[in-house]
Amino acid sequence: MNLEELYQEIILDHSKRPRNFGALPDATVTVKGDNPSCGDEVELALRLTPERVDEVRFTGHGCAICMASASLMTIKIRQKSRAEVTRLLTGFHDMLTAPDPGPPPAELGDLQVLAAVRRFPQRVKCAMLSWRALEQAFVQSPVSAHPPAVSTEAESPAD
Amino acid sequence: MRSCRKGVFVHNSVSRSWLAIREDFPVLNQQVNGHPLIYFDNAATSQKPRPVLDVLAGYYERDNANVHRGLHELSNRATAAYEGARERLAAYIGADASEVIFTRGTTEAINLIVYTWAEENIHEGDAILLTEMEHHSNLVPWQLLAKRKKATLRFVPVTPEGVLDLDELDRLLAGPVKLFSFVHISNTLGTINPVAELCARARQFGVTTLVDAAQSAGHLTLNVRELGCDFLALSGHKMCGPTGIGALYGRKELLDAMPPFHGGGEMISSVAYESSEFKPAPYRFEAGTPAIAQSIGLGAAADYLDAIGRERILEHDQALAREAIRLMEEIPGMRILGPREERGGLVSFVLEAAHAHDIVSMADQYGLALRGGHHCTQPLLRKLGVPAASRASFYFYNTLEEVHRMVDVLRKVHAFFA
Numbered sequence: 001m002n003l004e005e006l007y008q009e010i011i012l013d014h015s016k017r018p019r020n021f022g023a024l025p026d027a028t029v030t031v032k033g034d035n036p037s038c039g040d041e042v043e044l045a046l047r048l049t050p051e052r053v054d055e056v057r058f059t060g061h062g063c064a065i066c067m068a069s070a071s072l073m074t075i076k077i078r079q080k081s082r083a084e085v086t087r088l089l090t091g092f093h094d095m096l097t098a099p100d101p102g103p104p105p106a107e108l109g110d111l112q113v114l115a116a117v118r119r120f121p122q123r124v125k126c127a128m129l130s131w132r133a134l135e136q137a138f139v140q141s142p143v144s145a146h147p148p149a150v151s152t153e154a155e156s157p158a159d
Numbered sequence: 160m161r162s163c164r165k166g167v168f169v170h171n172s173v174s175r176s177w178l179a180i181r182e183d184f185p186v187l188n189q190q191v192n193g194h195p196l197i198y199f200d201n202a203a204t205s206q207k208p209r210p211v212l213d214v215l216a217g218y219y220e221r222d223n224a225n226v227h228r229g230l231h232e233l234s235n236r237a238t239a240a241y242e243g244a245r246e247r248l249a250a251y252i253g254a255d256a257s258e259v260i261f262t263r264g265t266t267e268a269i270n271l272i273v274y275t276w277a278e279e280n281i282h283e284g285d286a287i288l289l290t291e292m293e294h295h296s297n298l299v300p301w302q303l304l305a306k307r308k309k310a311t312l313r314f315v316p317v318t319p320e321g322v323l324d325l326d327e328l329d330r331l332l333a334g335p336v337k338l339f340s341f342v343h344i345s346n347t348l349g350t351i352n353p354v355a356e357l358c359a360r361a362r363q364f365g366v367t368t369l370v371d372a373a374q375s376a377g378h379l380t381l382n383v384r385e386l387g388c389d390f391l392a393l394s395g396h397k398m399c400g401p402t403g404i405g406a407l408y409g410r411k412e413l414l415d416a417m418p419p420f421h422g423g424g425e426m427i428s429s430v431a432y433e434s435s436e437f438k439p440a441p442y443r444f445e446a447g448t449p450a451i452a453q454s455i456g457l458g459a460a461a462d463y464l465d466a467i468g469r470e471r472i473l474e475h476d477q478a479l480a481r482e483a484i485r486l487m488e489e490i491p492g493m494r495i496l497g498p499r500e501e502r503g504g505l506v507s508f509v510l511e512a513a514h515a516h517d518i519v520s521m522a523d524q525y526g527l528a529l530r531g532g533h534h535c536t537q538p539l540l541r542k543l544g545v546p547a548a549s550r551a552s553f554y555f556y557n558t559l560e561e562v563h564r565m566v567d568v569l570r571k572v573h574a575f576f577a
Contacts, residue, residue, distance in 0.1 A: 004524070004575065007517075012576070037532050038516050039547025061546055063514035093343075111410070126516060 006116045007064060015064035024057040026032035029140055032149045033060075033133035035125055040066045044133040052081045063126050065117060070130035072111050083139060089131055096124050097155070144146040177475065180467060181556040183208035194526030197561045201507050202346050202374060202552035203530055204396045207460075211399055214459040218452045226451055227425060241451050244458030245441070249459040252391065253382030254408050260441040261454050264405035265373040266296040268392035269340070272369055273300045275417040276390075280367070281337055283309040288331055288339040288366070290315040290323055291542060294346055295535040298466030300341065303429040315341070317539065321348040321497040328357075332364040335415060338419045339366050342380070347536040347548070349480065349505045351375070367413070373397055376459075378476055378503055380469040383408050394555055395453065400460035404453035404458035407444075414440035421446035473556045477502025479553040479562050486566040490573050496548060505552035507534065510569070513576035515547040521575070525568045
């Protein structure tokens with residue numbers, strides 16, 4: 001396949017007009033994801049309850065894959081339980097990196113369009129950045145004034 | 160060592176055509192993703208011509224041995240070739256062979272200065288002057304030193320056009336500044352800095368100078384005496400030589416006064432259990448078995464470049480950059496970084512419609528090798544308000560036709576993402 005096929009309409013759409021983009025004033029946790037070598041930066045702000053993702057928004061800038069992945073992710077995880085979100089995270093990560101992933105899990109919905117990223121190993125980290133920030137948000141205590149930055153630069157061969 | 164066995168890079172009076180020269184580079188003759196390779200990542204590393212590859216293979220096939228210590232024929236040959244390469248490189252930069260230390264590259268050369276000269280000459284309260292356009296390799300080592308020594312860093316500002324703002328230079332050089340370390344050609348902006356002027360002004364203040372010549376050594380004629388620098392660092396792999404080899408030039412009287420860098424074999428004159436005596440420069444700074452084949456390969460690369468002529472190379476690189484800029488500026492939302500005058504053969508750019516990674520990935524689909532990211536100049540890009548930039552960097556084996564094909568690809572990228 002060529003790269004134009006990777007950049008499907010839905011990816012271009014979400015990268016140009018990211019959904020849930022902006023500040024979340026009553027966030028209980030914010031995590032910054034940063035891939036300095038490519039200049040991708042995503043700050044994820046969530047209102048987390050002990051059970052679920054109540055609300056999520058993000059800010060930042062990055063390549064089309066990074067922005068589309070973050071935008072689609074926020075749509076998918078809103079109002080989902082932590083267990084569901086963790087399953088989505090695993091499913092998404094496997095879709096991109098598992099040696100023999102099989103067909104993408106149906107529950108990923110529109111996120112399945114990012115399955116082709118696995119053919120471009122240098123771009124896996126772009127797609128994973130917002131998800132690693134999400135994972136970190138779950139790990140962290142509910143409210144943290146100084147969240148540590150996460151990075152996904154080790155997700156694929158260094159460039 | 161002038162291994163002109165093939166006769167390809169003997170200095171001759173007849174200029175070979177650029178297309179004939181291009182034939183010397185086997186790697187360029189391939190398809191990538193179904194398109195002829197266009198290699199425009201020369202500022203990251205250059206390709207290697209057949210004569211350099213032949214010298215490397217020939218060394219391993221005929222002469223391989225350790226240097227300076229063997230009493231047998233092969234060791235004599237290896238030593239002669241290794242020291243011949245040092246002389247060749249010294250001539251290439253207008254230095255004496257005793258002033259040329261082989262290092263792994265520019266980064267190690269700068270770190271050598273940090274751990275030898277600066278260790279003895281930078282003290283608490285002193286300052287080191289850099290510029291805002293330094294590669295991380297000429298920034299991070301000084302940050303580490305400044306922290307260790309309680310010294311401070313100063314920076315010559317970069318103007319929005321991408322050149323050094325020299326209005327404040329005298330003020331910045333005054334006071335506790337001991338060293339001024341700066342880049343010759345910026346790997347991000349392409350700016351060619353006025354090295355001779357900067358060194359002369361530093362000298363008026365008694366400030367020692369170090370020039371990062373990583374991007375210039377293979378692209379223009381440089382002579383350390385004419386530049387008037389105290390130290391100069393270069394990388395072999397960016398000038399048609401192998402990876403893992405570079406050099407540090409140091410003015411003789413400075414090198415002779417400097418303590419050793421790494422301890423080990425090759426750098427000592429006599430060793431007792433309690434203490435040792437060290438060889439004079441440059442051997443004092445070359446502990447352990449050196450990168451022998453790579454050094455000889457670098458000497459061959461210097462021969463190769465001089466056979467073409469570095470003035471001719473610079474003119475060619477600059478012509479490609481001018482044409483690229485002229486055509487790229489017609490693309491809507493295109494921002495070219497760096498000055499329009501006094502620039503080398505590289506063009507960094509930002510396209511409003513597409514992020515650098517999207518551009519570089521898509522270019523790769525057309526066999527076009529670009530660079531995208533922060534180019535190891537994060538603070539500079541931050542200052543310019545650019546999260547990431549793409550870069551096309553040219554060399555003498557690139558052609559105008561390749562530049563035109565690149566611009567076609569960039570137009571496609573723009574149309575796709577806009």
